Amino acid sequence: MALKHAVLAALLDGEYSGYQLAKAFDVGVANFWHALPQQLYAELAKLEQDGLVEGRQVVQESRPNKRLFRVTDAGRAELERFAEAPPKPSFIRDDLLVKVQSADRIGTGPVIEQLEERAAAAAAKIELLGAMLRTMRGPVDEAEYLLRGERIGGYLTCLRGLAFEQGHRDWCLRIAAVLKERQAARAER
Amino acid sequence: MALKHAVLAALLDGEYSGYQLAKAFDVGVANFWHALPQQLYAELAKLEQDGLVEGRQVVQESRPNKRLFRVTDAGRAELERFAEAPPKPSFIRDDLLVKVQSADRIGTGPVIEQLEERAAAAAAKIELLGAMLRTMRGPVDEAEYLLRGERIGGYLTCLRGLAFEQGHRDWCLRIAAVLKERQAARAER
DNA sequence: GCATCATACTCAAAAAACTGACTAGTCACA
DNA sequence: TGTGACTAGTCAGTTTTTTGAGTATGATGC
Incomplete structure (x- = not known):
C-alpha cells in the first residue's frame, strides 16, 4: 500500500479535494508519486473509512460541491510507522x-x-x-x-x-x- | 504489457532459461526492468503460447533439467511494433x-x-x-x-x-x- | 553427517495500478 | 447555439505486480 502513504503525505500540506489531489498527482506536479483520479478517489474513500483522513463537505455556487480532506492524528501516526519501516528498493521502469x-x-x-x-x-x-x-x-x-x-x-x-x-x-x-x-x-x- | 517486451528484449541477447532470466531481472543486473522469478516463468509460458518465443529442453546431469528460450520471428516482429508505438511516460515511484x-x-x-x-x-x-x-x-x-x-x-x-x-x-x-x-x-x- | 546454498521450477492468491465509460453543471468562445 | 474545456466526482472491470508457500536434486562447507 504505497499510494496510501503518498496521499497522506500530500495531505499534510493542507486540505485538498480529490480533484485537486488528482491534478497534483497527474503529470508534472507530484514529484514523489503518480496516480490517476479514479485511484485517488478510491484511496481517499478507503483512508476515510480507516479514520486516517477526515473529509468535510464544501458547498459551492456555480461549481459542483466538493469534499476537502485532511489527515487525522491516526493518519499522522500511520505515516510515522511507515517512515520507520524499511523502504522497498526503487527501480527504473521505462x-x-x-x-x-x-x-x-x-x-x-x-x-x-x-x-x-x-x-x-x-x-x-x-x-x-x-x-x-x-x-x-x-x-x-x-x-x-x-x-x-x-x-x-x-x-x-x-x-x-x-x-x-x-x-x-x-x-x-x-x-x-x-x-x-x-x-x-x-x-x- | 511491459514485462512481455522486456523479456523479449532480454532474450534477443541469446538463449536463456527462466532461472537465468530471473537472476538478470533481479537485483542488480537488469538495468531496464525488474521482476521476480514467478513473473518471468509465467511470462515465458504466455510468450511461448503466443509463439513469440520458443523453448527447448536441455537435459542435464547433476542438475535439474532446464528449458532455454529464444525469440521467434513473430517475437521480433512484436518488438518491432512495440518500438514504434508511443511509449508511456516514466515516473519515479519510491x-x-x-x-x-x-x-x-x-x-x-x-x-x-x-x-x-x-x-x-x-x-x-x-x-x-x-x-x-x-x-x-x-x-x-x-x-x-x-x-x-x-x-x-x-x-x-x-x-x-x-x-x-x-x-x-x-x-x-x-x-x-x-x-x-x-x-x-x-x-x- | 547435517545444514545450507544453488539450480530449476510451479501454484495460488492478494494487492496495487490502470483503463474506459459515465453523470452533471458552468464558463468561454465563435 | 452548440462545442469544447474545466470542475467534481462515480462505477465497474482488467491487467500487472507482489507475496507466500511449495517441490526436488546435487553440491558445498563445517
Whole structure:
C-alpha cells in the first residue's frame, strides 16, 4: 500500500479535494508519486473509512460541491510507522529503456524520435520544476531556506525530480546521437 | 504489457532459461526492468503460447533439467511494433520520496538512516555498473565501442542505470545532510 | 553427517495500478 | 447555439505486480 502513504503525505500540506489531489498527482506536479483520479478517489474513500483522513463537505455556487480532506492524528501516526519501516528498493521502469535495449537489433528510427520527444518533455519539466523551486523558496537563498524554511518536504522531492529529469534528458539526447551516428556509419558502407 | 517486451528484449541477447532470466531481472543486473522469478516463468509460458518465443529442453546431469528460450520471428516482429508505438511516460515511484515529502512533519531520524543506507546501496551499484560497462566495451574506448560495437543495447541501458544511481546517491546524501543540519539547528534553540 | 546454498521450477492468491465509460453543471468562445 | 474545456466526482472491470508457500536434486562447507 504505497499510494496510501503518498496521499497522506500530500495531505499534510493542507486540505485538498480529490480533484485537486488528482491534478497534483497527474503529470508534472507530484514529484514523489503518480496516480490517476479514479485511484485517488478510491484511496481517499478507503483512508476515510480507516479514520486516517477526515473529509468535510464544501458547498459551492456555480461549481459542483466538493469534499476537502485532511489527515487525522491516526493518519499522522500511520505515516510515522511507515517512515520507520524499511523502504522497498526503487527501480527504473521505462518503456524507452526496453526499446533501447533492443535498439541495435530492430529498427531504430522510431526509437530515435521517441528519445528526442522525451528529451524535449524532460526539458519542459526541468523548466517547470525550476520555477516551482524558486517559488517555494521565495527571496531567500537555497541553503538558508533548507535550514530554516518550513515545509521543505516538497522542495526536497522536487530536487530529486529535477535531477531525475536532467539525467533523463541528457541520456535521451546522448543515446539519440549515438544511434544516429551508427545509422550514418552503416549507411556509408 | 511491459514485462512481455522486456523479456523479449532480454532474450534477443541469446538463449536463456527462466532461472537465468530471473537472476538478470533481479537485483542488480537488469538495468531496464525488474521482476521476480514467478513473473518471468509465467511470462515465458504466455510468450511461448503466443509463439513469440520458443523453448527447448536441455537435459542435464547433476542438475535439474532446464528449458532455454529464444525469440521467434513473430517475437521480433512484436518488438518491432512495440518500438514504434508511443511509449508511456516514466515516473519515479519510491517509498523514500514519500517519506522525505513528509519528513519535516514527522520524525526524521529513521528517514535519515534510510537515506544513508540507500546512498551506500547506490554506491555499490555504481561500482557494479562501472565494472559491467568496462567488461562490455572491452579494450576499446567508449566512443569507438558505441559507434562500431555490436549489441550496444545493454550498454546504453547500463549508462542510464549508472546515471540514475549516481543521482540517487547524491540526492540521498544531500538530503540526509540537510535533515541532520535542521535537527542540529532545532536542538540549539 | 547435517545444514545450507544453488539450480530449476510451479501454484495460488492478494494487492496495487490502470483503463474506459459515465453523470452533471458552468464558463468561454465563435 | 452548440462545442469544447474545466470542475467534481462515480462505477465497474482488467491487467500487472507482489507475496507466500511449495517441490526436488546435487553440491558445498563445517
